[in-house]
Amino acid sequence: MPDTTPENREFAGYCLPLRGESDKLLSETDRGTPMGDLLRRFWHPVSLSRDAGKKPGLVRVLGEDLVLFRDGGGNIGLVHKQCPHRRASLEFGRVSERGIRCCYHGWHFDTDGTILDIPGQPASVETLDKVKQNCRLGAYPTCEFRGLVFAYMGPPAEIPEFPHYDAYDIPDMVMSPYMAEFSCNWIQVLDAIVDPLHTAFLHERQFTEGFGTVGEYEFYERDKIRFLGTATRRVKDNVWVRVNELILPNFTQSGAAFSTDGTQRRLFGRSAFTRWVVPVDDVRCIAYAWGNFGERGDPHVFNTPEGMERMEQGEPINRSYSERQESPGDVEAVEGMGRISDHFAEHLVASDRGIALYRRRLKKLCRELDKGKPPPQPASLNSGAIHTYGSDTVVEAPARAGLADTELLRSVNEQVMTAIFNGDRYSGERRDQHICSSLQTLENGFRNS
Numbered sequence: 001m002p003d004t005t006p007e008n009r010e011f012a013g014y015c016l017p018l019r020g021e022s023d024k025l026l027s028e029t030d031r032g033t034p035m036g037d038l039l040r041r042f043w044h045p046v047s048l049s050r051d052a053g054k055k056p057g058l059v060r061v062l063g064e065d066l067v068l069f070r071d072g073g074g075n076i077g078l079v080h081k082q083c084p085h086r087r088a089s090l091e092f093g094r095v096s097e098r099g100i101r102c103c104y105h106g107w108h109f110d111t112d113g114t115i116l117d118i119p120g121q122p123a124s125v126e127t128l129d130k131v132k133q134n135c136r137l138g139a140y141p142t143c144e145f146r147g148l149v150f151a152y153m154g155p156p157a158e159i160p161e162f163p164h165y166d167a168y169d170i171p172d173m174v175m176s177p178y179m180a181e182f183s184c185n186w187i188q189v190l191d192a193i194v195d196p197l198h199t200a201f202l203h204e205r206q207f208t209e210g211f212g213t214v215g216e217y218e219f220y221e222r223d224k225i226r227f228l229g230t231a232t233r234r235v236k237d238n239v240w241v242r243v244n245e246l247i248l249p250n251f252t253q254s255g256a257a258f259s260t261d262g263t264q265r266r267l268f269g270r271s272a273f274t275r276w277v278v279p280v281d282d283v284r285c286i287a288y289a290w291g292n293f294g295e296r297g298d299p300h301v302f303n304t305p306e307g308m309e310r311m312e313q314g315e316p317i318n319r320s321y322s323e324r325q326e327s328p329g330d331v332e333a334v335e336g337m338g339r340i341s342d343h344f345a346e347h348l349v350a351s352d353r354g355i356a357l358y359r360r361r362l363k364k365l366c367r368e369l370d371k372g373k374p375p376p377q378p379a380s381l382n383s384g385a386i387h388t389y390g391s392d393t394v395v396e397a398p399a400r401a402g403l404a405d406t407e408l409l410r411s412v413n414e415q416v417m418t419a420i421f422n423g424d425r426y427s428g429e430r431r432d433q434h435i436c437s438s439l440q441t442l443e444n445g446f447r448n449s
């Protein structure tokens with residue numbers, strides 16, 4: 001019997017709500033909100049290194065207005081914007097050999113927020129020392145790594161080790177830092193990484209032809225903070241297994257953008273980008289990343305500003321409205337949802353399972369932190385770097401008579417993922433070799449069966 005509720009009939013525009021409601025637990029990231037507190041337990045990139053210079057720069061991260069600079073000694077300062085004396089903005093401060101001096105009355109601060117000098121005061125040394133002891137400029141620890149500046153903005157006693165991913169150690173890979181800004185909530189941008197189906201539609205003609213094929217989709221949840229979304233596609237006699245990866249709260253990788261189309265054999269090719277989606281505030285975010293170029297990543301010819309924009313979102317970023325309509329990229333898809341998407345008005349289906357899984361886990365981590373349990377940090381499975389899985393594998397696996405191809409694709413997916421997971425007991429190049437030789441053995445079996 002047809003459903004005749006007003007919301008479920010033809011021309012139901014008048015009956016349906018114009019707006020839903022955002023999921024505040026996911027979308028709000030100011031200090032004191034559950035997600036804001038969770039995010040503050042991790043290192044995040046906050047700037048490109050080249051933007052940390054002698055001139056103080058304004059940056060906004062997790063709803064906080066901050067000032068970034070590099071002093072004469074080469075140390076990076078990431079400090080609260082407002083001077084603790086009478087609140088002048090340090091964006092107009094003077095960066096010195098050590099730290100920064102406020103423009104208004106010359107208070108001088110070190111990069112860790114310590115007051116070095118309060119000039120022009122008749123008070124005794126003791127009184128000045130007391131002010132220095134009781135007053136600080138808010139500052140955050142930073143770590144500069146391969147052209148990106150990372151910061152930790154959480155409780156000082158809980159600072160985690162700076163995580164070292166295996167993506168940093170791939171031989172002959174050139175890593176070029178970039179950033180891409182989005183005028184919408186960070187979750188909208190993060191969602192895309194565990195949504196492998198969207199590439200078959202949004203990116204149908206933007207990367208390589210193979211992306212336009214709808215495949216079989218599978219999702220894996222591992223270690224409580226790692227989510228993988230795989231797309232397995234048939235390209236003639238080959239099967240292409242692409243693995244997109246999210247490590248909570250916001251680290252993302254996938255396979256290559258341009259060097260894989262499923263026609264060429266590839267065993268555990270690595271991610272085109274290593275990337276974090278960092279909230280600026282609740283209605284803006286920035287993807288900070290490295291584009292990865294080399295035999296295991298994307299071709300060096302794409303190591304240009306435009307190449308990285310295309311890698312990030314399928315198309316160059318600054319385009320006319322008609323160009324954006326003609327061929328929308330990720331920016332158009334995610335910003336078009338509005339500044340903060342109405343999660344309670346969504347209708348998730350099977351291909352959104354990865355999104356549902358990771359959002360649920362993210363909310364759980366928030367609730368656990370609220371009860372005093374700190375979130376798990378990305379950790380090494382052995383003594384080496386932290387394993388990552390974003391990759392492309394293309395093996396020859398011709399269709400078989402008497403076996404539905406969807407069944408075959410699912411089986412290849414399962415076997416390829418098992419081979420990749422079995423490499424967990426090794427690290428670095430040894431892991432790579434182990435995975436590649438297991439995939440080779442699998443492929444021999446696919447060819448001969």
Ligand code: FES
Nearest residue numbers: 083085086102105
């Ligand atoms: S407001 Fe900064 S020194 Fe006075």
Ligand SMILES: [Fe+2]
Nearest residue numbers: 192203313330
């Ligand atoms: Fe995309």
